[in-house]
Amino acid sequence: MSSDLRDLYQEVVIDHSRRPRNFRKLDSADRTVEGFNPLCGDKLVLYLKLKDRQIEDVSFEGSGCAISKASASMMTSAVKGKSTEEAKELFRQFHTLITEGPEGSVKREQLGKLAALGGVSEFPARVKCASLAWHTLRAALEGKEEAVSTE
Amino acid sequence: MRATVEALGGSKPGAFSRERWQADFPILRQRINGKPLVYLDNAATSQKPTCVIEAISNFYATCNANVHRGVHALSEQATEQFELAREKVRRFINAPKVEEIVFVRGTTEAINLVAQSFGRSRIRAGDEILLSSLEHHSNIVPWQLLCESVGAVLKVAPINEAGELVLDELEGLLGPKTRLVALAHVSNALGTVNPVRQLVAMAHAQHVPVLLDGAQAIPHMPVDVAALDCDFYAFSGHKMFGPMGIGVLYGKREHLQSMPPYQGGGDMILSVTFEKTVYNRLPYKFEAGTPDVAGAVGLGRAIDYLSELGMERVASHERELLGYATRALTGIPGLRLIGTAREKASVISFLLDDIHPHDVGTILDQEGIAVRTGHHCAQPLMERFGLDATARASFAFYNTREDVDRLVDGLAKVKELFR
Numbered sequence: 001m002s003s004d005l006r007d008l009y010q011e012v013v014i015d016h017s018r019r020p021r022n023f024r025k026l027d028s029a030d031r032t033v034e035g036f037n038p039l040c041g042d043k044l045v046l047y048l049k050l051k052d053r054q055i056e057d058v059s060f061e062g063s064g065c066a067i068s069k070a071s072a073s074m075m076t077s078a079v080k081g082k083s084t085e086e087a088k089e090l091f092r093q094f095h096t097l098i099t100e101g102p103e104g105s106v107k108r109e110q111l112g113k114l115a116a117l118g119g120v121s122e123f124p125a126r127v128k129c130a131s132l133a134w135h136t137l138r139a140a141l142e143g144k145e146e147a148v149s150t151e
Numbered sequence: 152m153r154a155t156v157e158a159l160g161g162s163k164p165g166a167f168s169r170e171r172w173q174a175d176f177p178i179l180r181q182r183i184n185g186k187p188l189v190y191l192d193n194a195a196t197s198q199k200p201t202c203v204i205e206a207i208s209n210f211y212a213t214c215n216a217n218v219h220r221g222v223h224a225l226s227e228q229a230t231e232q233f234e235l236a237r238e239k240v241r242r243f244i245n246a247p248k249v250e251e252i253v254f255v256r257g258t259t260e261a262i263n264l265v266a267q268s269f270g271r272s273r274i275r276a277g278d279e280i281l282l283s284s285l286e287h288h289s290n291i292v293p294w295q296l297l298c299e300s301v302g303a304v305l306k307v308a309p310i311n312e313a314g315e316l317v318l319d320e321l322e323g324l325l326g327p328k329t330r331l332v333a334l335a336h337v338s339n340a341l342g343t344v345n346p347v348r349q350l351v352a353m354a355h356a357q358h359v360p361v362l363l364d365g366a367q368a369i370p371h372m373p374v375d376v377a378a379l380d381c382d383f384y385a386f387s388g389h390k391m392f393g394p395m396g397i398g399v400l401y402g403k404r405e406h407l408q409s410m411p412p413y414q415g416g417g418d419m420i421l422s423v424t425f426e427k428t429v430y431n432r433l434p435y436k437f438e439a440g441t442p443d444v445a446g447a448v449g450l451g452r453a454i455d456y457l458s459e460l461g462m463e464r465v466a467s468h469e470r471e472l473l474g475y476a477t478r479a480l481t482g483i484p485g486l487r488l489i490g491t492a493r494e495k496a497s498v499i500s501f502l503l504d505d506i507h508p509h510d511v512g513t514i515l516d517q518e519g520i521a522v523r524t525g526h527h528c529a530q531p532l533m534e535r536f537g538l539d540a541t542a543r544a545s546f547a548f549y550n551t552r553e554d555v556d557r558l559v560d561g562l563a564k565v566k567e568l569f570r
Contacts, residue, residue: 001182002517009510009568040509041526063539065507123513139443147228 007119008126009066017066020073022059022080029057034147035136037128042068044133048140053084060133067126071117072133078114084141090114091134097121098130166460167468172549175200179549186519189554194339194498194545195523196389197370199453203393218444219435233444236451243454244384245375246401250433253407254442257398258366259289261385262333264400264437265362266293268410269383270331276302279328281359283308283316283345284535285338288528290364294333300360303330310535314341314490321350325357332361336368336384340527340543341490342498343474344368351381360406366390370547371469371496373462373529376401388446392547393453396477397446400437407433414439433519465548469497472546476555480544483562489541497546500527503562506569508542514568515542518561 026047036043044062048055058076062069075094079087094114096106101121108115120130128150136148152340173180176198179190190198210232216225217507218233234249241249242409255261274280280294284307298305306329308321316334325332332354337344347363364495368374369386376384383406388397402410412419416439421429430436457465476499481485485504503511523543526533535541544558 005514005517007570008513014569021397036349039525041533042509043539065509126513129509 004119004122008123010116010119012113012116013070014066014071016070017093020060020069022076023061023073024059025061026059029059031140031143033136033140033144035132035139035149036118036147037061037064037068037132037150039151040065040129042129042132044068044072044136046133046136046140048137050084050141055079055082055084055087058137064132065126065129067117067120067129068132073131074114074117075133075137078112079137085142088138091138094134095131098127166188167464167551169551169553172474172551175202176549177201177204183519183521184517189518189520189550189557190552190555191544191546191558192521192523193370193547193550194367194390194527194543196395197392197547198549199392199394199449200456202456203449203452207394207445207449210448213441215445217440217441229444232448232451233442235374236447238456239451240399243374244369245377245400247377248404251357251401251404251407253400253434253437254447255385255398255437256396257387257389258364258385259293259398261383261398261400262290262362262364263293264413265333265376265383265385265402266297268413268437269406270294270297271301272409274301274303274330276315276331277328279326280304281306281308281321281329281332281354283321283334284310284513285314285316285341285343285529285532286333286335287339287365287366288530290333290335291531304328306349307531310343310532313492314338314343315492315556316345316350317495318346318349318353318415320354325354325359327357329354329357329359329423332359333364334361335364335366336374337365337371337496338456338490338500338532339367340496340529340530340532340541341492341494341500342367342545344372344494344496346494347381351379355380367490367496367498370465372466382406384485388450388453391450391453392456393450394443395445397443397450398441400452404433407437412436412439416440418442436498445480460548468548469546470557472550473497473499476546476558477553479555479559480562483559483566485566489536489538497550498543500541500543502538502541503565504569508540509544510569511562511565512554515558515561516566518557518564520558520561522555522558 029047031048042064047059049057067110093106098120108118139148200459215229216229218230306324351361362383365386370391384401389395419439487502489500508524525540
C-alpha cells in the first residue's frame with residue numbers, strides 16, 4: 001500500500017465519510033445552496049443559519065465520494081460558531097494546504113482536524129472533491145443562490 | 152500447447168501474448184505510479200500501436216500536402232493516401248460503395264451530421280425519433296437539439312434490469328410518426344450488445360431508417376453494414392487503435408445523395424458564385440474544409456493492423472477474457488455488476504461495497520490500473536439504475552488474464568483501505 005494512499009484515506013477521513021457529522025436537513029436554515037462536481041457526480045445541499053454574521057448552525061445532505069463527504073462533514077464541524085470572515089479565511093488556508101501540499105505556505109498544524117485532508121495535495125484530480133463543500137459554503141456566506149459547480 | 156498457440160495465433164506463435172502487445176504498443180511498456188500499466192479504459196479511448204504512430208508521422212515527413220487541390224506530386228500522393236484510407240474503411244465494414252464513407256471528427260460529429268442534415272430536411276413538428284435508455288450523451292443531445300428546433304418528439308425505449316433492450320416495448324414505440332431510430336450497437340457503460348440486425352429489420356418493416364452508434368462495437372467485433380442493412384453507422388478512429396480526431400459516417404447512398412450539406416466551405420463544392428453554389432459529389436459534399444488527412448491515414452493503418460489480427464479472433468479472445476474477468480470479479484464479496492446482458496462486449500461496470508467509484512478509481516490508479524469512474528456520459532442510464540456512478544473496466548484485445556488478476560488484487564487493496 002502506498003504511503004500517499006494511506007495519507008489520503010486516513011482513518012479519520014474514512015470515519016467522517018461513513019458517519020458524516022451534521023448530515024441532515026436544517027429546517028431553520030436561512031440560506032440553502034446546492035453544489036455539484038459534474039466530473040464525478042458529487043452533489044450536496046448546504047444549509048446555513050447565520051446570526052449577526054456568525055455561523056449559528058450549518059449542515060449538509062448529498063452523495064459523493066469519501067473525500068467530498070468527509071470534507072463536508074469536517075468543514076461543518078470546523079466552521080460552526082465562527083464568523084463569516086473567519087470561515088472564509090479558513091477556506092483560504094484549507095485550499096492552500098490541499099493545493100500546495102505540506103511544503104506550501106500553510107502548515108498542517110494551523111488547520112487542526114481539517115489537516116487530515118492534507119493528503120489530497122498528492123492527488124490533483126481529487127482537489128475538487130475536497131473543495132466542493134467549501135465552495136458551496138462560500139457561496140452561501142456571500143448570499144448567492146444559484147448552484148455552485150466545480151467545473 | 153502447440154495446438155493452442157496455433158489456434159490462437161495461426162502462423163504467428165503467441166499472437167495474443169503480453170509480449171507481443173508490449174512490443175507493438177509503446178505505451179503498454181510504461182510504469183504508472185511505479186507499477187506496470189494495466190490499461191482498462193479502452194471504452195474511453197484505445198492505445199495506438201507503433202505502426203499507427205509511424206503512419207501519421209510518415210505522412211507529415213514524406214507527403215504532407217492538401218488533398219483534392221494541387222496538381223503537384225505531394226498533393227497527388229496525399230490525395231491517394233487519403234482515398235486509400237477511405238477504401239480500407241469501406242472494406243473493413245463491408246460498405247457497398249466508397250462514396251458512402253464520409254470522414255468526420257468522430258462518432259459525435261457523425262451523429263450531429265445526420266441530425267442536422269437528414270434530420271432538419273426530413274423531420275417535422277410532431278414527428279418522433281426513437282432512442283433507447285442506454286444511449287451515450289452523443290446519441291441523445293444531437294436529437295434533443297433537433298427536436299427543439301423543429302418541434303419533433305423524442306421517444307425512449309426501455310431496458311430491463313440486466314441492461315437489455317425490451318424489444319416488444321421498442322416495437323410498440325415504432326409508429327406512423329417515427330422518422331428515425333438511433334441506437335447504440337454496444338452500450339459504452341454496460342457493454343450490452345444490442346440485437347441490431349433484428350432491430351433494423353423491425354424498424355424497416357415500418358419504413359423507418361436506422362442510425363447505429365458503432366463507437367463501442369467496432370473495436371470488438373466484425374461489423375458488416377451491408378448485412379446489418381442499417382441506414383447510417385457512426386464510429387470513431389481513436390476507439391479502434393487509430394488516432395483521435397478522425398471518425399467515420401457510413402450512410403446509404405440514397406440518403407446521403409438527397410441530404411443537404413452539413414457544413415459549407417472548400418472541397419464540398421463544384422462551383423461557387425454569389426448567386427448559386429453547386430455542391431460536390433459524394434462523399435465530398437459532407438467534407439467541407441481541409442480534412443484530417445494524417446488521421447485518416449493513421450486510421451487506415453489501424454484497420455490494416457486489426458485485419459491482420461482478424462476481428463473474429465479479436466472477438467473470441469475478448470469473449471474468453473470477459474468470461475474470465477466476470478468470474479473473477481463476481482468472486483469478490485460485496486462486488487455488484489451493473490449490466491448483466493446475455494450478449495456483452497468486454498466491458499464490466501461494477502460497484503464495490505458502499506465505496507464510491509471515484510475512490511475505487513484513485514486507489515486502482517496507485518496500483519497502475521486505469522479504469523473509468525463516473526456516469527460514463529450516460530446519465531439517463533445511471534438514473535435508470537438509481538446510481539450516480541459506477542467503476543468500469545473495459546478491455547481490448549491486448550488485455551490479458553494477468554491484467555484481470557491485477558485488477559482483482561487492486562480491488563482487494565481498495566477493500567483493505569476501506570475496511
